[in-house]
Structures are given as C-alpha cells and as structure tokens.
Amino acid sequence: MLPFLRDQYGNPSSAYSFGKRVAQAVDRAREQVAALLHCEPNEILFTSCGTESNNSAIQSALMLDPDRKHLVTSKVEHSAIKKHAESLARRGYEITSLDVDSDGLIDLGELERAIRPETALVSLMWANNETGVLSPIAEAADICRSKGTLFHSDAIQAVGKVEIDVSAIPVQFVSLSGHKFHAPKGVAALYINRKTRFNPFLIGGSQESGKRGGTENTPYIVGIGKAAELAAAHFAEEDRNVKPLRDRFEQHLLKVVPGAQRNGHPTNRLPNTSSLAIDGVDSEGMLMLLDKEGVCCSAGSACTSGSLEASHVLKAMGFSNERARGSLRFSLSRFTTSAEIDQALEIIPRAIEKLRSMSQGVLVG
Numbered sequence: 001m002l003p004f005l006r007d008q009y010g011n012p013s014s015a016y017s018f019g020k021r022v023a024q025a026v027d028r029a030r031e032q033v034a035a036l037l038h039c040e041p042n043e044i045l046f047t048s049c050g051t052e053s054n055n056s057a058i059q060s061a062l063m064l065d066p067d068r069k070h071l072v073t074s075k076v077e078h079s080a081i082k083k084h085a086e087s088l089a090r091r092g093y094e095i096t097s098l099d100v101d102s103d104g105l106i107d108l109g110e111l112e113r114a115i116r117p118e119t120a121l122v123s124l125m126w127a128n129n130e131t132g133v134l135s136p137i138a139e140a141a142d143i144c145r146s147k148g149t150l151f152h153s154d155a156i157q158a159v160g161k162v163e164i165d166v167s168a169i170p171v172q173f174v175s176l177s178g179h180k181f182h183a184p185k186g187v188a189a190l191y192i193n194r195k196t197r198f199n200p201f202l203i204g205g206s207q208e209s210g211k212r213g214g215t216e217n218t219p220y221i222v223g224i225g226k227a228a229e230l231a232a233a234h235f236a237e238e239d240r241n242v243k244p245l246r247d248r249f250e251q252h253l254l255k256v257v258p259g260a261q262r263n264g265h266p267t268n269r270l271p272n273t274s275s276l277a278i279d280g281v282d283s284e285g286m287l288m289l290l291d292k293e294g295v296c297c298s299a300g301s302a303c304t305s306g307s308l309e310a311s312h313v314l315k316a317m318g319f320s321n322e323r324a325r326g327s328l329r330f331s332l333s334r335f336t337t338s339a340e341i342d343q344a345l346e347i348i349p350r351a352i353e354k355l356r357s358m359s360q361g362v363l364v365g
C-alpha cells in the first residue's frame with residue numbers, strides 16, 4: 001500500500017499516465033478479489049465498508065422493481081442488515097425475519113414458504129459473526145432461483161475462512177469486508193453477478209463502471225487486493241492449523257470450566273470462532289478482566305458490546321438473557337500460535353474463577 005500513499009497518488013480516472021498506472025493497480029486488486037471468490041473481475045465493486053456493500057445490495061434490489069416491497073432475511077443477521085431492514089419496515093416495506101433453531105440454523109422449508117411474488121430480495125449471512133455458524137447458502141440460493149427472487153449473502157465473516165465459489169452457486173450479490181481478512185479497515189467489496197442489474201447506491205461520477213460514484217480509495221483497494229491474494233494462498237491453513245487450535249482451546253475450556261457450554265452448531269461453523277456461554281458470569285466484566293491479562297475477546301458482537309442489550313443472535317437461538325449475557329466470543333486467525341492458546345488457557349479459567357468468587361462474595365455479603 002505504501003507506494004500508493006506516497007508516490008503513486010495519481011487519480012485512476014485521469015487520462016495521464018501517472019493516473020493510468022494507479023488504475024492498473026486497482027485493476028490488479030479487482031482480479032485478486034475476484035480470484036478469491038471465483039468470479040470475473042468486472043463482477044467486483046469496491047466499497048468503503050461491509051455495511052455499504054450490504055446496504056448497496058438491498059437498495060439495488062428494492063429499486064429494480066418498485067412493486068416488490070417484501071424482503072426476507074433472518075433473525076441472526078449483523079446489524080448492517082438487521083437495522084437496515086428495520087428502517088425499511090418503518091418506510092412501508094414488509095420484512096420476514098426467519099427463525100433459527102438452537103444450533104443457529106434457519107429452516108429451508110420456512111425460507112421457501114416466506115418467498116412471495118412480491119419478494120424483492122432474500123438476504124442471508126454466509127457465516128454468523130457471533131457463533132461462526134454457516135448458513136445453508138447453496139440450498140437457499142437454489143430455492144431463490146426456483147422462485148425467481150434475487151439472493152444476497154453477507155459473507156463478510158466467511159471470506160478467507162471457508163471456500164466461497166460464486167460460480168457454483170446461483171447468488172446475485174455477496175458482501176465482503178477487508179478488515180475481516182487482514183486488509184485494513186475502511187475498504188470492502190460487493191460481488192454483483194454480471195447478469196444482475198444494479199442501481200448505484202452512491203450516485204455520482206462514472207467510477208467503478210458507473211456502479212459507484214466517488215474517487216477510489218486506491219491505497220486501500222491495493223491493500224484489500226493483496227489481502228485477498230494472501231487469503232487464497234494461505235487458505236488451507238484455516239482447516240489445517242486454525243481449526244485444530246480452536247478445537248483444542250474450546251475443548252479444554254469446556255472440560256475445565258464448570259457450567260461452560262458452546263453456542264452454535266458443533267461442526268457446521270467457521271474454523272476460527274468459539275462462542276462460549278459461561279454460567280453465572282457477566283461477560284462484560286469478564287471481558288474487562290481478560291483484557292487486563294492480554295486476552296482480547298468480545299461479549300456478543302464487537303459492534304454491540306458496551307450496550308447492555310443481550311445478543312439478538314443468542315436470543316434468537318432460544319437462549320435466556322442470562323445465558324446471552326454470560327457469553328464470550330473468541331476468534332483465532334492464521335497468525336494465532338499454539339503458545340498463545342496455552343497462555344489463554346492459563347488465564348481464562350483463572351479469570352472465571354475470580355469473577356465467580358467475587359459475585360459469590362456479593363451474594364454472601
């Protein structure tokens with residue numbers, strides 16, 4: 001990225017060669033992201049964040065046919081879908097939010113029954129950001145195709161961790177975000193199937209083939225391209241290295257911490273995520289205590305932590321407020337080492353013990 005911050009600051013839309021060299025770097029990044037998803041470079045639209053990608057897909061689908069005022073989504077979506085859907089509901093759109101079972105999975109029969117002739121779009125996340133649970137995306141896409149409904153997947157949590165091959169699935173839109181696979185924050189992309197009509201969300205200049213006005217954030221686009229290339233090159237490590245570390249971490253905690261339980265389907269999930277419910281512990285207090293010891297985790301989702309609302313994901317899975325508020329999410333990456341896991345496994349049970357004895361002290365006192 002550095003050359004594009006320092007020297008190569010030409011505008012990729014300009015006609016002079018100083019800008020054209022930058023345009024070539026943007027093209028290269030588009031090819032790198034396309035290769036990760038198995039699509040054509042011209043099916044990749046660069047955006048500013050995953051939230052923008054999600055918003056753009058929904059808005060485009062709604063604008064395509066003004067008579068279609070119904071949207072199908074699920075109860076466990078990220079707020080970048082959920083709150084948008086809520087805002088649309090206030091403006092006269094009808095939203096169906098599919099339930100999930102205690103493993104965090106939607107029911108495909110329910111999806112099929114929810115789609116109507118006036119459904120503009122079905123939007124389902126590829127992998128859940130709190131539990132890592134994987135949705136049945138290929139099956140859902142087939143149902144949408146058979147019903148003639150556009151299908152979007154928020155794959156922001158899944159890209160780089162599990163195989164995403166958009167050439168094998170009838171999906172029209174897929175969102176991804178750089179900072180979820182080691183690119184910098186503030187750059188993302190939306191896959192738009194080349195046969196799908198698209199209405200720009202940002203209306204302005206003819207950048208991005210007219211799909212998004214606004215001068216490109218070229219250093220960051222170069223960054224997301226490189227991160228996509230590296231994610232593809234290191235992809236095998238997710239199952240080979242990250243998953244065994246996550247499993248060792250999780251199994252150890254489930255064994256040594258009384259009253260600890262896993263949230264989400266045991267196998268049908270991302271290789272790097274562990275969401276654990278710890279009986280009788282307040283996850284916000286736990287997070288603070290672990291932070292002091294150098295273990296970074298999140299209570300529910302990072303975007304909502306700090307608020308006292310119990311996770312909507314865990315509640316949709318049928319768990320009590322108490323269980324949701326006692327849940328922590330740990331995330332690993334290909335940079336996580338075995339020694340770090342050993343260290344975390346030292347620290348976490350001790351911290352839980354400490355917090356539990358403190359809350360007991362309050363009860364006794």
Ligand SMILES: *Cc1c(COP(=O)(O)O)cnc(C)c1O
Nearest residue numbers: 049050051078080129156157177
């Ligand atoms: C992080 C995340 C988002 C939001 O992405 P930003 O780049 O932060 O806007 C949306 N959906 C899911 C599933 C995410 O994990």
